[in-house]
Amino acid sequence: MSDSAITVHNLYRFFGPLQAVNGISFEIPHGSVCGFVGANGAGKTTAMRILASLDYPTMGHAEICGINVVHHPAEVRRLIGWMPDHFGNYDNMTVLEYLDFYARALGYKGAERRQRIDEVMEFTDLVSLADRFSNKLSKGMTQRLCLGRSLLHDPQVLIMDEPAAGLDPKARVELKHLIRVLAKEGKTIFISSHILSELGEMCDSLLFINNGRIVHHGDSESLKRSSDALGGVLYDVQLDGDPQALSDWAILQPNIEFLESRKTGGRIRIDTEDPTKAADVLARMIRDNLRVIDFHREQRNLEDAFIDILANLEKDQNFIPVPPPLPAANPPAVPQGQALP
Amino acid sequence: MHLSDFPDRLSPMLVKELRQGLRSRSFIAVFLTLQAVLGIILLTASAAATSDHAGSSISNIIFSFFSIAVLIIQPLRGIGALSSEVKENTIDMMVLTRLSAWRIVTGKWSAIVSQSALILVTIIPYLILRYFFGGMNLLGEIVLLGLIFFTSATLTAITVGLSASASVILRSVLPVVGLPIGGYILMVFLTYQSGISELVEYCALEKKESWIGLPLFLAASTYIGFFFLSAGTSLIATYAENHSTLRRLISLVVASGAAVVCSMSSVTDPYIAIGVFAVILAPIFAISLTEFAPLVSPAYQKFVKYGSLGKLAGLFLFPGWPSGVFFCVILTGISFVPFLMNHPSYNTKEFYATGLACLGTLLFPAVVINLLRMQGPHRVSHYVLFGIASCIFAVVLAGISESMSSRDFLWLFIWLPPVILTMQTISAFDDSMLLMAAGIVDVGLFCLLLILAQHSYRASIGEIKKSLPDHEHPTAQ
Numbered sequence: 001m002s003d004s005a006i007t008v009h010n011l012y013r014f015f016g017p018l019q020a021v022n023g024i025s026f027e028i029p030h031g032s033v034c035g036f037v038g039a040n041g042a043g044k045t046t047a048m049r050i051l052a053s054l055d056y057p058t059m060g061h062a063e064i065c066g067i068n069v070v071h072h073p074a075e076v077r078r079l080i081g082w083m084p085d086h087f088g089n090y091d092n093m094t095v096l097e098y099l100d101f102y103a104r105a106l107g108y109k110g111a112e113r114r115q116r117i118d119e120v121m122e123f124t125d126l127v128s129l130a131d132r133f134s135n136k137l138s139k140g141m142t143q144r145l146c147l148g149r150s151l152l153h154d155p156q157v158l159i160m161d162e163p164a165a166g167l168d169p170k171a172r173v174e175l176k177h178l179i180r181v182l183a184k185e186g187k188t189i190f191i192s193s194h195i196l197s198e199l200g201e202m203c204d205s206l207l208f209i210n211n212g213r214i215v216h217h218g219d220s221e222s223l224k225r226s227s228d229a230l231g232g233v234l235y236d237v238q239l240d241g242d243p244q245a246l247s248d249w250a251i252l253q254p255n256i257e258f259l260e261s262r263k264t265g266g267r268i269r270i271d272t273e274d275p276t277k278a279a280d281v282l283a284r285m286i287r288d289n290l291r292v293i294d295f296h297r298e299q300r301n302l303e304d305a306f307i308d309i310l311a312n313l314e315k316d317q318n319f320i321p322v323p324p325p326l327p328a329a330n331p332p333a334v335p336q337g338q339a340l341p
Numbered sequence: 342m343h344l345s346d347f348p349d350r351l352s353p354m355l356v357k358e359l360r361q362g363l364r365s366r367s368f369i370a371v372f373l374t375l376q377a378v379l380g381i382i383l384l385t386a387s388a389a390a391t392s393d394h395a396g397s398s399i400s401n402i403i404f405s406f407f408s409i410a411v412l413i414i415q416p417l418r419g420i421g422a423l424s425s426e427v428k429e430n431t432i433d434m435m436v437l438t439r440l441s442a443w444r445i446v447t448g449k450w451s452a453i454v455s456q457s458a459l460i461l462v463t464i465i466p467y468l469i470l471r472y473f474f475g476g477m478n479l480l481g482e483i484v485l486l487g488l489i490f491f492t493s494a495t496l497t498a499i500t501v502g503l504s505a506s507a508s509v510i511l512r513s514v515l516p517v518v519g520l521p522i523g524g525y526i527l528m529v530f531l532t533y534q535s536g537i538s539e540l541v542e543y544c545a546l547e548k549k550e551s552w553i554g555l556p557l558f559l560a561a562s563t564y565i566g567f568f569f570l571s572a573g574t575s576l577i578a579t580y581a582e583n584h585s586t587l588r589r590l591i592s593l594v595v596a597s598g599a600a601v602v603c604s605m606s607s608v609t610d611p612y613i614a615i616g617v618f619a620v621i622l623a624p625i626f627a628i629s630l631t632e633f634a635p636l637v638s639p640a641y642q643k644f645v646k647y648g649s650l651g652k653l654a655g656l657f658l659f660p661g662w663p664s665g666v667f668f669c670v671i672l673t674g675i676s677f678v679p680f681l682m683n684h685p686s687y688n689t690k691e692f693y694a695t696g697l698a699c700l701g702t703l704l705f706p707a708v709v710i711n712l713l714r715m716q717g718p719h720r721v722s723h724y725v726l727f728g729i730a731s732c733i734f735a736v737v738l739a740g741i742s743e744s745m746s747s748r749d750f751l752w753l754f755i756w757l758p759p760v761i762l763t764m765q766t767i768s769a770f771d772d773s774m775l776l777m778a779a780g781i782v783d784v785g786l787f788c789l790l791l792i793l794a795q796h797s798y799r800a801s802i803g804e805i806k807k808s809l810p811d812h813e814h815p816t817a818q
Contacts, residue, residue, distance in 0.1 A: 086430055088429025
């Protein structure tokens with residue numbers, strides 16, 4: 001078996017002049033949950049459809065558990081479960097009949113089919129809805145039904161395109177719970193979403209895609225702790241005494257920017273990520289008689305981190321979409337924890 | 342909760358469609374209305390059954406209502422069969438199972454045909470009752486019933502196949518307008534007193550023509566139905582499925598068979614020969630010349646593993662329109678065999694000009710969409726629409742020429758093959774000139790297609806060779 005559940009190498013997909021996927025490369029290890037993040041039209045769905053063997057790449061290759069999706073689509077389909085971003089349900093068909101149809105289509109017969117349907121319905125909490133018409137379900141129930149459908153053949157890899165879109169908070173929590181349980185069972189989950197905070201909570205790694213290119217691959221913690229677009233880091237400082245003293249002090253300091261006052265202190269921005277510089281700043285505060293009772297680095301939210309990555313890319317002159325190189329010129333896979341220059 | 346309503350041996354698609362279809366309002370409405378109407382009519386007729394013609398009148402009524410139900414309403418239900426799955430994004434979920442696109446399409450088709458069969462079965466008691474009114478041609482009426490059912494299955498195949506098209510015009514307007522017009526013609530025929538009797542007599546298989554006509558009709562219907570289902574299959578299939586090769590091989594066998602039959606002088610009317618080849622060539626030309634199927638390794642490797650012979654076969658049978666053009670050249674050659682055998686009935690300039698103009702009419706839309714570089718899986722819809730538009734344009738030109746003193750301006754549009762067909766209907770034009778023009782136009786269209794196809798074919802072969810990993814590359818074996 002391959003080391004990676006999903007391997008994408010130098011993948012391109014063009015639709016006429018539109019470069020939907022523009023030379024992406026990444027690997028996702030077995031049993032991990034990877035979030036796929038990007039704006040609308042960034043190339044997420046196209047890349048996911050190629051992985052699901054529903055579309056084919058213009059160039060490059062993609063593998064699921066070491067099996068090439070273009071050359072061996074039938075084998076790949078046995079390994080993956082697919083949840084599309086939007087789909088309709090059938091008229092005049094109950095939840096049970098819906099699952100029964102897909103179980104039949106997947107080749108289950110007789111008692112085995114019934115047993116598999118029961119297991120999936122129990123897992124997705126659909127037992128009480130078995131006789132309800134599938135087109136009369138709420139969005140959350142529909143997503144659970146779709147997840148149940150994609151789990152019928154017990155796939156090793158789940159590819160989920162925006163599964164949380166349009167869900168209410170309760171349904172979102174339920175879906176998140178199910179994904180966590182699946183991750184614990186050792187399934188590899190590749191999930192796209194716009195809700196970065198939720199992805200951050202449940203994903204082992206995050207892939208950011210922009211204009212068809214991977215712009216970051218790393219875990220959410222490293223993103224939260226990364227510097228902003230200008231290379232600065234935010235600190236929360238709490239004082240024992242007059243909080244005004246912090247702003248008065250910060251104005252006189254080089255490389256420090258006072259951002260906002262708080263009840264007992266404020267937020268400052270130090271223009272470097274270097275922790276020794278932060279230690280120097282703290283030492284200076286104490287030396288200048290500021291009675292510091294708390295000094296800690298603030299974690300950024302993932303949305304800010306994503307926007308900063310995009311801002312960095314826009315600053316960079318090199319980030320101009322160019323025609324693809326020949327297949328021989330393979331760019332390396334983006335290592336985890338790094339953004340592309 | 343119960344799931345034992347359908348056995349495992351039935352196709353999953355058929356089970357799904359039957360579960361949905363038997364609950365659908367449209368089927369329930371048709372079914373109940375038909376039962377109610379036939380029941381009332383039979384009761385009324387039996388109460389007033391004094392005339393000698395009561396039996397045949399009841400037959401007329403039964404066949405009329407049955408025809409409306411299975412020749413109009415049931416086929417119309419197929420229009421949304423695949424488009425709704427595509428629109429709702431459920432087709433992707435289906436093709437990721439073990440269901441092939443062909444099984445999905447035939448499942449949709451067979452579910453509607455099964456419901457038509459259910460309607461057929463339920464009118465049998467009325468026919469048994471009608472037997473007691475006398476004057477029944479039992480064999481003729483049973484064969485006619487089967488013929489109507491078979492035609493219904495073909496029409497359903499057409500609408501189900503069309504339902505995969507993205508073109509709203511093609512998907513909706515043709516069946517929605519076409520079927521009621523057909524229905525009207527049918528109604529006129531059925532209400533014409535001797536119409537149904539003549540048809541029953543024809544179906545009684547007492548005349549020699551019936552033994553030729555009915556099998557020919559069934560063969561043509563089967564062929565057309567297969568091609569529409571096959572076209573629908575290609576439109577919803579994922580890139581990994583190759584439906585082109587089988588389709589082309591079937592048309593090759595059918596065209597070869599027709600060429601042999603026509604060469605052996607069985608068909609003496611040249612226009613019947615043209616009609617036969619038009620039915621055979623039109624669907625395969627429409628699909629092969631427009632097919633937007635990327636050549637990917639699963640299909641490619643199945644051919645190249647047979648070496649040079651496989652590669653040569655691939656030139657004509659690979660999925661995609663470039664090989665489709667090469668295949669159509671072969672098919673055209675086969676279709677010309679009976680005419681080149683110098684059959685005396687076929688040996689007229691007018692006939693050759695008509696044949697070549699018909700061929701050009703099939704080629705012209707393909708040249709347009711390939712020159713315009715139209716992409717996407719729905720090129721076949723554009724092909725049909727361009728074909729219809731060019732024919733309409735030719736008819737309009739012919740209409741204008743009727744109102745003008747000189748008709749020579751039609752030569753300006755001679756590059757449009759349907760115009761040659763309309764010019765033939767006007768006696769002012771010399772057949773030799775028209776024959777020469779049709780020949781030049783056809784050669785020109787074929788040359789254009791071949792140039793475009795050759796370029797595209799080489800590019801796709803080059804791309805696939807690059808994409809293959811070293812150990813899967815045929816030259817590495």
